[in-house]
Each structure stands twice: as C-alpha cells, then as structure tokens.
Amino acid sequence: MFEPFTDVVPSFFGWLNQGPLTLTLFLHTIIILPMIWIYFDEKKKLNKK
Amino acid sequence: MANENVSVWTSIPFWRRSAAWVTGFATILLIWLTFDTLGQISMGTDADLKNGVKKRVPAPTVINYHIDYKMDAKRGHEVPVIGEKQLFFGKEWSEKEAAELLHLGKLTSQAKNCMNCHTLLGNGAYYAPDLTKAWLDPAWQKGGPLQAMTGKNTVEEAMAEFLQHPSQYPTHARMMPDLGITAEEAKGLVAFLKHMSSIDTNGFPRNFSKTVEQFKTGGTNAH
Amino acid sequence: MLTSIKTNSFAGNKGKELGMMYFRVAIVLFGAQLLMGLIAAIQFLAPGFLFELFDFSVARMVHINALVVWMLYAMIGSVYFMLSDETGHEGVGLGLGKLAFWVLTAAITVVVLVYIFIQVGSGSEATIWFINEGREYIEAPRWADIGIVVVILVFYWNVFATYMKGQKTGIMTVMVANLLALAGLYLAGMFFTDNISMDQFWWWWVIHLWVEATWEVFVGTLAAYALIKIIGAKREIVEMWLWIEVLMLFGSGILGLGHHYFWIGTPEYWWEIGALFSALEPVPLVAMFVHVLYDWGKEQGIAKGKGETGSVITNAPAMAWIVTNAFGNFLGAGIWGFFHTLPQVNIYTHGSQFTAAHGHLAFFGAYATILIGMMYMGIQYAYGAKRLPSTFKSKMAIFLITFGVVGMTVALTIAGYEQVLVERAELGAGWNAFFTAQELPWFVQAMVWRAIMGVVTLAGFVYLVWDLLTIGKVAKAAQTA
Numbered sequence: 001m002f003e004p005f006t007d008v009v010p011s012f013f014g015w016l017n018q019g020p021l022t023l024t025l026f027l028h029t030i031i032i033l034p035m036i037w038i039y040f041d042e043k044k045k046l047n048k049k
Numbered sequence: 050m051a052n053e054n055v056s057v058w059t060s061i062p063f064w065r066r067s068a069a070w071v072t073g074f075a076t077i078l079l080i081w082l083t084f085d086t087l088g089q090i091s092m093g094t095d096a097d098l099k100n101g102v103k104k105r106v107p108a109p110t111v112i113n114y115h116i117d118y119k120m121d122a123k124r125g126h127e128v129p130v131i132g133e134k135q136l137f138f139g140k141e142w143s144e145k146e147a148a149e150l151l152h153l154g155k156l157t158s159q160a161k162n163c164m165n166c167h168t169l170l171g172n173g174a175y176y177a178p179d180l181t182k183a184w185l186d187p188a189w190q191k192g193g194p195l196q197a198m199t200g201k202n203t204v205e206e207a208m209a210e211f212l213q214h215p216s217q218y219p220t221h222a223r224m225m226p227d228l229g230i231t232a233e234e235a236k237g238l239v240a241f242l243k244h245m246s247s248i249d250t251n252g253f254p255r256n257f258s259k260t261v262e263q264f265k266t267g268g269t270n271a272h
Numbered sequence: 273m274l275t276s277i278k279t280n281s282f283a284g285n286k287g288k289e290l291g292m293m294y295f296r297v298a299i300v301l302f303g304a305q306l307l308m309g310l311i312a313a314i315q316f317l318a319p320g321f322l323f324e325l326f327d328f329s330v331a332r333m334v335h336i337n338a339l340v341v342w343m344l345y346a347m348i349g350s351v352y353f354m355l356s357d358e359t360g361h362e363g364v365g366l367g368l369g370k371l372a373f374w375v376l377t378a379a380i381t382v383v384v385l386v387y388i389f390i391q392v393g394s395g396s397e398a399t400i401w402f403i404n405e406g407r408e409y410i411e412a413p414r415w416a417d418i419g420i421v422v423v424i425l426v427f428y429w430n431v432f433a434t435y436m437k438g439q440k441t442g443i444m445t446v447m448v449a450n451l452l453a454l455a456g457l458y459l460a461g462m463f464f465t466d467n468i469s470m471d472q473f474w475w476w477w478v479i480h481l482w483v484e485a486t487w488e489v490f491v492g493t494l495a496a497y498a499l500i501k502i503i504g505a506k507r508e509i510v511e512m513w514l515w516i517e518v519l520m521l522f523g524s525g526i527l528g529l530g531h532h533y534f535w536i537g538t539p540e541y542w543w544e545i546g547a548l549f550s551a552l553e554p555v556p557l558v559a560m561f562v563h564v565l566y567d568w569g570k571e572q573g574i575a576k577g578k579g580e581t582g583s584v585i586t587n588a589p590a591m592a593w594i595v596t597n598a599f600g601n602f603l604g605a606g607i608w609g610f611f612h613t614l615p616q617v618n619i620y621t622h623g624s625q626f627t628a629a630h631g632h633l634a635f636f637g638a639y640a641t642i643l644i645g646m647m648y649m650g651i652q653y654a655y656g657a658k659r660l661p662s663t664f665k666s667k668m669a670i671f672l673i674t675f676g677v678v679g680m681t682v683a684l685t686i687a688g689y690e691q692v693l694v695e696r697a698e699l700g701a702g703w704n705a706f707f708t709a710q711e712l713p714w715f716v717q718a719m720v721w722r723a724i725m726g727v728v729t730l731a732g733f734v735y736l737v738w739d740l741l742t743i744g745k746v747a748k749a750a751q752t753a
C-alpha cells in the first residue's frame with residue numbers, strides 16, 4: 001500500500017502522495033467534511049425559526 | 050421546535066455557505082499547491098548541473114551537456130538523463146551566454162508562433178510534430194534522415210539550417226513555411242529545444258523509442 | 273438584429289442597447305472564426321493551399337482568437353442585457369461603458385489586421401508588445417492586453433456599481449463575484465518567462481480557470497436568468513440550483529486544473545489531483561441538464577394544471593439553444609473531457625486530435641449554444657415580441673450547426689484515435705512517427721469528413737444570421753395581426 005517516495009523533489013504534497021489515491025482522497029475529504037458542520041448549523045437555524 | 054421537518058437540502062443559505070466554503074478552500078489549496086510547484090519548476094543553477102543535482106527544469110547551461118531520455122525503473126517511465134559535457138555549436142557556453150541564448154530562443158518561439166502548428170510540452174496545435182523531445186529525435190541524429198538532408202554534421206547545425214530555410218528541405222507535403230528566422234534566432238531556437246528536452250516531463254512522450262529490445266533494456270532511440 | 277438601436281422597443285435602456293451592440297460584433301467574429309477554421313481544415317487536406325501567404329499557424333491563430341473574443345463579447349453583451357432586469361436599476365456609468373465598447377472594438381480590429389497582414393515578427397520584445405505573444409488562445413500583443421484590462425475594468429465597474437445600487441439577487445451576486453475572478457485571471461497570462469514550464473503553468477491558470485471554472489459558472493448564471501425569463505421558472509428554485517452548481521463547478525474545476533499539469537515539468541502529485549478532481553467535472557454538468565429539463569417540465573405541468581393550452585416557452589429558439597447547451601455542455605465538456613482526463617490515458621492522447629475533438633464540442637456545447645440563445649432573447653425584447661416562435665430558418669440553423677459540430681467532433685475523435693495508436697503507442701511520438709500517422713487513410717478520411725462537417729456548420733451559420741436579421745419582424749407582424 002505505501003510505496004517509496006518517487007518524486008524528484010520531496011514536498012508536503014509529494015509526501016501525502018503515498019500510493020494510489022492517498023493524496024486526492026485526503027484533499028476531497030478535507031473539502032467535503034466541513035459541509036457536515038454547515039449542514040447541522042443550518043438545521044439548528046431553521047428549527048429556531 | 051415547530052419546524053422539525055423542515056429540510057436543509059432545500060435551503061438556499063445551506064448551499065450558499067457550502068459553495069462559499071468549497072470555492073474558498075479549493076482556492077486556498079490551489080494557491081498552496083502553486084507555491085509548492087513553483088519552487089519545483091523554477092530553473093536550476095549551473096552549480097546544480099556541475100554537482101549532479103537533479104532539477105525538473107535545469108539551468109540554461111544544460112545546453113553544454115549530452116542529454117538522453119531513459120526508462121527509470123523506480124518511477125516507471127522515461128526521464129531525461131544529463132550526461133557528459135558536449136560542445137554546442139562548437140563551443141562551451143558560459144552561464145551568461147547560455148541564458149541570453151535561451152532568452153532569444155524562447156522569445157523567437159513566441160514571435161514566430163511555433164505553438165499554432167506544433168505542440169510544446171504537448172500544448173499547441175496539431176498540424177506539425179510535437180517538439181518536447183525534438184532534440185532527441187533519432188531522425189536528427191547522425192545517420193538520421195533529417196540531419197542527412199541538411200548536409201550538416203551535428204544535430205544543432207542541422208536543426209538551425211532547417212529552421213532558416215524550412216521550405217528548401219521538405220520532409221512531407223505539409224511543409225514548414227519560411228518565417229524569416231535569422232541565423233542567431235535559429236541558434237536560440239535550437240538551444241530552447243535542447244533545454245526543453247532536458248525538462249522532466251514525468252515520462253511524456255511515452256515510449257520515445259522504437260524497438261521492444263531497446264525499451265526493455267531501458268534504452269531509447271534518443272542519443 | 274439590425275433593428276435600429278435608437279428606435280427599438282427598449283430604446284433608452286442603455287444597458288440593453290449596449291448588450292445588443294456587443295451581440296452584433298460577436299456574431300461577426302463568430303463568422304470569422306468559422307471562415308478561418310475552414311481554411312485550416314482545407315490546409316490539412318491540401319497543404320499547399322495559401323502556403324507562405326496565409327499559413328496554417330495564422331489561420332489557426334485567428335480561428336481560436338476569434339472564438340475567444342466573440343464569446344467574451346457575447347458574454348459581456350449578456351451581462352449588460354440582464355443588468356437592469358436583475359438589479360431593477362437602469363445602470364451606472366453606461367456612457368463610459370459605450371465608449372469602452374468602441375475602444376475595445378477598435379483595438380481588436382487593429383490586432384486582427386496585424387495578425388493577418390504582419391503575422392510574425394523578429395525574436396524580440398517588440399514582437400511580444402506589438403505583433404503577437406505566440407501563446408495559444410491569448411496571443412493578443414501586450415499593448416492590447418493592457419487595453420483589454422482597462423476596458424474590462426470599465427465594464428466591471430458598470431456591473432458592480434449597478435449591483436451595489438440596485439437589488440441584490442442571488443443570480444447577480446454570483447455574477448459579480450464570478451466576473452471578478454474571471455477578469456482577474458487574465459492577469460496571470462500577461463508576463464514573459466524563459467522557463468517554458470513556468471510559462472505553461474500560468475498559461476493554464478488563464479485557460480483552464482476560465483473555461484472549466486469561471487466560464488462554466490457564468491453559463492450557470494445565464495441559464496438561471498434565461499429560465500426565469502423564458503419559461504417563468506421560480507426564482508427560489510433556480511437560485512438554489514445555481515448555488516449547488518457553483519459548489520460543484522468550483523469544487524471540481526479549481527483543482528481540476530491539475531489535469532493540465534501532468535506533463536509540463538510539474539511534480540507527479542498532480543496526476544492524482546488532476547485525475548480525480550477533473551473526473552468530477554462532469555457531475556455539475558449532468559445536474560445542469562437535469563435542472564433545465566426539470567424546470568421546463570414542471571412549469572409546463574403547472575400551466576396544464578391551470579387548464580392553459582400551449583407552451584410555457586415564450587422564446588422558442590432561445591429555449592432550443594439553451595436545452596442544446598445543457599446537453600452539449602455535458603457531452604462536449606463532460607464526456608469528451610473525461611475521455612482523456614486520466615493520466616494513464618492522457619499520456620498517449622495529450623496533444624493529439626483528441627484534444628481538438630474535445631475542444632470543438634466543448635466550446636460549442638458549453639458556450640456557443642447559450643450565447644446564441646441570449647442573442648435570440650435580445651431580438652425578442654428589441655422587437656417587443658411577447659412570444660418569439662421558431663421559424664424554419666431558426667430550425668435549420670440549430671440543426672445544421674449542431675449536426676456540423678458533432679460531425680466534426682466525431683471525425684476528429686477518429687483521427688485522434690488513429691493518431692494515438694499509431695503515432696504515440698506504436699511508433700513513439702517522433703517526427704517520422706507523426707507524419708506516418710498523418711498519412712494513413714483513416715486519418716485522412718477523418719480530416720475530409722471534418723472539412724465537410726465544417727461546411728455544414730457554416731451553412732447553419734448563414735441560416736442563423738439570416739434568422740437573427742428577420743425573426744423579430746416576423747414575430748412582431750404575427751403579434752399585431
């Protein structure tokens with residue numbers, strides 16, 4: 001699963017790129033996750049009305 | 050709690066906030082990635098070349114070295130290999146001279162609109178061959194048909210001759226037009242092409258080689 | 273289209289007048305684009321055609337520049353057109369906007385004349401400043417770049433100041449924010465560097481973040497406005513969809529930029545980012561298609577429920593073009609883009625006729641269609657027609673243009689497939705590999721069909737112009753009769 005680093009110059013994003021999909025799944029997740037909080041926050045607001 | 054059943058999924062504020070978050074955060078990530086990438090694709094220095102430090106985009110003085118393009122087992126694709134010193138137009142170019150020549154070449158590549166027939170690093174128009182690794186094309190090497198037709202003895206002289214008088218050397222019914230390229234500009238363009246061939250393009254173009262034997266032994270048709 | 277700006281039914285509404293002025297130039301440039309494309313298509317078949325007089329590089333440069341500029345004109349025109357409707361304000365500083373229109377049009381005329389008659393310069397900074405920058409799509413010389421920025425600042429000020437004074441609808445909020453990003457991105461393409469990797473890195477910031485992010489959101493905004501106008505869709509529904517579209521378009525499109533960073537010297541981590549984010553780019557395009565059909569069906573159903581007969585569509589040709597847009601965007605940008613967006617595929621397809629196939633269907637499906645739709649809306653209001661039914665000419669125009677572009681796309685896809693297999697996979701991309709692949713009969717046949725389909729598209733364009741010139745009068749006559 002975890003493959004040796006193959007990029008030319010090491011970098012944070014290169015480090016996250018540890019094998020199939022690791023980097024992109026990480027980025028998708030941190031983009032989407034906060035929407036859960038937005039969802040419940042909006043739900044609270046709607047219920048208050 | 051009168052509105053227990055109200056749906057967030059049809060609420061405009063929910064989508065507006067989500068859109069703002071996703072757009073803003075994706076933009077921040079892109080800017081961060083951009084800084085990271087810019088550091089990696091800025092040109093190396095002459096010292097890097099001398100010390101064998103690999104850069105994705107080497108210094109202009111890379112024109113003083115032999116360049117090859119070989120299979121790298123670890124990375125799983127071909128990578129440029131910078132080898133021994135090699136004269137370019139019969140001389141070794143100083144840092145300043147090489148930088149000036151590359152500057153002239155890059156300017157000329159834009160002034161002559163190369164990209165609206167050829168592709169550079171695969172981008173451009175599709176009317177003429179890709180120039181990414183043109184410097185390494187077997188046809189331009191000793192014994193290759195393109196070098197032979199110009200009657201010159203080195204790749205750089207053959208390319209420069211062709212660029213100045215392209216319609217004198219038709220390689221195909223589809224010819225390159227005469228763009229009024231001067232001798233100096235032609236030298237610059239060849240330096241630009243040689244420099245481009247040394248850029249680490251993650252293995253593009255793939256399989257820049259002809260025979261299975263060459264491919265398996267990690268060799269390419271490039272010289 | 274040529275109804276006098278002074279006497280048409282919205283005379284005095286400076287925003288709408290200005291919108292129509294932009295539309296007129298846009299349609300002329302659209303014609304220029306098709307003519308140049310035809311010359312380039314002929315040169316693929318008969319390389320001697322206009323050789324060293326008007327070479328492929330020149331025809332192709334004017335072809336793609338006319339494309340970008342006519343679309344920007346029609347986009348600016350659309351914004352001016354909708355400005356007073358959305359904000360409820362007549363517009364701020366439109367006199368200056370009109371001056372900016374003439375300045376821009378004069379500048380573009382000069383740029384095109386220089387492209388055509390001077391073509392190339394010497395390898396010096398002077399060429400970059402005064403002839404062309406030699407960077408695909410944004411070849412405009414530096415002096416024109418600066419002029420364009422100034423004109424766009426005037427345009428943006430018109431829009432922004434009007435927005436601040438008028439009512440702030442969701443549609444207008446998205447429009448104002450998106451236009452700022454769209455205009456700002458142009459600056460990323462205005463510098464010179466000796467480093468070709470750096471050059472292309474920033475070049476893609478302009479090209480990608482325009483056509484796969486900000487332009488797409490722009491289209492979403494136009495579609496929202498048009499649906500309210502044409503079929504009376506409910507604003508709350510349309511605006512909710514618009515925010516969802518913004519979320520998905522920017523969420524996938526901004527980092528989807530990575531699919532241009534596979535092979536230009538940039539690090540390997542872009543393979544994953546580019547592949548996975550751009551693979552999601554078709555999702556919002558499906559959503560937009562569903563949304564247009566859903567709203568149309570819903571409004572028609574409500575009308576039927578009220579016992580009304582007839583269509584809810586008040587502008588049939590505009591609606592036809594907008595539905596074509598919804599599907600064409602998904603097909604051209606979504607499907608044809610996804611074909612070659614994964615690096616495992618793209619290493620062979622990058623820089624082949626595959627890209628050209630995608631480019632033709634995507635620019636047409638995503639942008640040309642809806643902008644033509646906006647022109648029909650302009651006609652409807654210029655003639656004060658309550659309903660604008662399709663004429664025979666409108667139907668011929670949309671059929672021939674769509675058929676022609678799809679035909680060109682299929683032909684180029686076949687050519688690309690052959691090129692990928694022979695030139696890239698089999699022979700390994702060199703000079704000889706390229707020409708060997710270009711000579712094979714299946715490639716040549718595909719290029720013949722591309723030229724034929726180009727002529728079909730041009731015939732459709734003739735119908736389109738003819739229709740735009742006459743349909744308003746027909747509709748008005750029918751209304752008063």
